[in-house]
Amino acid sequence: MYQEERMEAVMQQLKQHQRMSIQEMCDLFGVSRDTARRDVVRLTEQQAVVRTHGGVMLPNMRETLKGYTERLEKSAAEKRLIAERTAQEINDGEAIMLDASTTVQFAAEQISSYFLTVITNSIVNAESVPEIMDSDIYLLGGRLNKEHRFLYGPSTLAKLDQFYADKALIGVIGICEDGFYYAHEEDAAVKKRMVERSDKVYVLADHTKFFKKHFYKGMELDGADVIITDALPSEEMRTLLDDNGIELIIAGS
Known part of the structure; x- marks a missing residue:
């Protein structure tokens, strides 16, 4: 040839x-x-x-961020699968941090542990925790991003420093060999602080997020402890995750 x-x-x-x-x-x-x-x-x-x-x-492997409602509908079946598996990782009595991603919203709706402390910068995710749960919910203050419904800024980061959680549930727009990618630097700063203030970090990402980049790299690969996804990624990605000490959980397998 x-x-x-x-x-x-x-x-x-x-x-x-x-x-x-x-x-x-x-x-x-x-x-x-x-x-x-x-x-x-x-x-x-x-x-x-x-x-x-x-x-x-390909040079155009850059995810385009849609509006919140459109993102909520995209890959909904995969996100529900990830959410159901993620809920199994949450135990009674834990403190958890929830970021403002749509996949984390699905997870918040699936959590069945009864006693929880929830810390979040997402208006939607604060309301997504089932009402039947006996939970203390802390909605972090700050400036509101109206389109994507998250709070951010110096006051948000300062408030986060007052908490420490057992686990953080973090969404991403892209996962590449050099780290995790997000659309907004301000949101990425909140996620990074959540990671620093949590004992164990779960990244929730459907299979379309692997080897995708966006505007801002918010976290190195070794910032995550676990990635929960819906399909087995490529061997190259599995090697990258293993090299960075990240546990890979395939929902539904």
Whole structure:
């Protein structure tokens, strides 16, 4: 197979799978790693791909943040599956922090532990905890982002410093080899402080979040203890998570 043919085949693979490693190119086309690297250099020069650690990805792998209601409806079945599994991790008597993500909202609705202390910067998630529970709910003050319904700012961070939780439930827009990505720097700052003020950190992310980037990188990979998702990610991602000491839970498996 000529180089031009291989390059076209690589682009077809990327359209289906978003990423491709050097080793996958070698296995698929029966070429050496040096040949695969030359193909990568050529594709990069043409700005058809972006190089990653060990391979390539499409240059437009950037998630576009929708409005809150639209995000709530997107991948709803996957989010419910993740939420049901997440609820099993919450025990009576614990203090938990909930961020402002829609996946965490699904989890808040599924929590069945009766005695809880809940700390959140999300107006929606404060109201999502079932009314039958005997819970103390602390809604952090601050400036309101009206579109995405979260509170943020110096007063929010200062209030967070007064709490320490057993667990934090954190949503993300993207997970890449260099960390977790968010749309808003202000929201990312609150999530990061929640992580610092919690004993164990759960990142809730459906399978579409892997190898996606957005505007702001808010946390390194090793900031999470557990990722709960709905489908087994690629071997490359599993290796990254393992290298960073992150437990991977596949909901429904």
